[in-house]
Each structure stands twice: as C-alpha cells, then as structure tokens.
Amino acid sequence: MNICTVIPEMRNDIIKLLQSQQLPVADLPLILTDFFVAKDAGKIVGVIGMERYGTLGLLRSMAVHPGYRNQHIAANLVQELEKRAESTGIQTIYLLTETASGYFTRKGFTILQRDQVPDAVKSSSEFSHVCPVSAMVMAKDLIH
Template sequence: MRELTLASISPDEELKAALASAGLPIDDVDDPGRSYFRLVDDQSQLLGYSGIEEASDGAALLRSIVIVPAFRSHGYGRHLTEMTLDRIPAASEVYLATTSASLFFERIGFQVVERNHVPQAILSTRQLSGICPASATIMKLNRPPT
C-alpha cells in the first residue's frame, strides 16, 4: 500500500466535479461549517475526497466520501473514511446518510439508525433536511466508549 496523506482543502471545482461524477450532492458544498479533505499518495496522485460537517458540539456528519474512478476497489475508500474519522473528536457522535453504500460503511463500524434516534442537529443539516432523499439510510458510527 502506498503512503497516504489526507490534506485539508477549500471547496473547489475539482472537488465539486468529483462529487457530482459520483452522484453525490454538491448543493451545500460552499456552506459554512464544513471541512473537506483530499487524499493523495506518496507520488502526489489524487485518490479521493472526503468531508465533515459539524452539526453540534457533540455530533458530526461524515459526508462526501469519493474515490476517483482509477483507484476504486483497491481499499482506498476504507483508508479515506478512517483517516477522515480521525479528524472528528473521539467524543463526537458520527452520522452519515447514504443511498447506496450502507454495506461499505457497516464494515467500518456504522450501524443503521431510525430517524427518530438521530439528534435534531443532524436532522437539521441541509443534507438530511432536504438534499438527500427521505429514503436515504442514516447510519451512526459505533465507537467504543472513551
């Protein structure tokens, strides 16, 4: 496996194009309260992007996990997700919404949760209050107690 680096970035057209090409929403990418990252290897090859939205002091939304097509199915998605999760305080509850990747996220430790068990701060994000379809699966990371 290559040496990987996760670097903070500002939202740009490359990020938006990668998200859009993967069928991920870009409507709120420029909104405040979001952090985005670029995953590169030791040869400076772009592997993927990820994002975090701070919904409250104790809850965050993992968003925008995408691996560029040439590097898919090589394990980089798991590395990108885990490296991004390391950027979220350990005491925070982490949620995500997905329409197609619930099995992938289950292997990382997320579990499906019903909407009535999701904090209002998460439900109030643009992702969950209007951008993602109501049929999206909401998942919560099962972290060991700190």
C-alpha cells in the same frame, strides 16, 4: 497515494469528483474544514468530509474515482476522518447513504431510523432537503 487536508485551491476538483459520482454539491461549505482528499501524482482521486454539530458529526461527500477503487482509499479516508473527529471531541458520526450501507456496516456503522437522529444533525441540509428520504441513516459511536 497520500491523504491530506483540503486547501481552498482543491475545491473545484473536489466538486468535479463529487458530481461525477452523482453526489450533492450545492450545499457544500465554502470552506472545506474537516475534509480530506486522497491524491495520486497530484490528482485528487478520493474525498471525504464531515460537518460538525457540537459533539456530533455528519459524514458526507465520500467518493473515490472509479479508476482507483478497491485500493483501500475509502478505508483510509474514513480512518483519517474518524481519527480527526475523535481527537477533536466528536462522539458520534452520522451519515446518509443510498448505495454504501454494506460498506459502512463493515466499518462499524449501524442502521438507525430517522427519528433516532438528534435534531441538530436532522436540521442539516443533507437531512432536511439534499438527500432523499429513501437514503439509509447510519451512525457510529467514537467513544469506546
């Protein structure tokens, strides 16, 4: 199992994985900068991405193929994303989730109210119209 940055040829496989997990793809950036995949024997089995808003990041599109769960793939993807984010000036990462708040709490994220999120992140398509208002908002400061 290896974690690597995304190249354009991976886009269709990433979309298929996200769709299989009922995650939004309509607003997926054309170029998947700050996206990482986990691969097993050349097959994409996990994905995570981040959108940048100045020194703020929005974690999005985290999915692991059901047959590969409970193998620390998600943890490795989150760790890689946080490492890249911090090394490139991101101070806080935000996310929206309907199903994984317990997981992200264990990874150091805290629950916020939507009005606590900076306007730059709130203006993202994820916040403004892709994710339902019932989705939980969470954040993690990377500056220690």
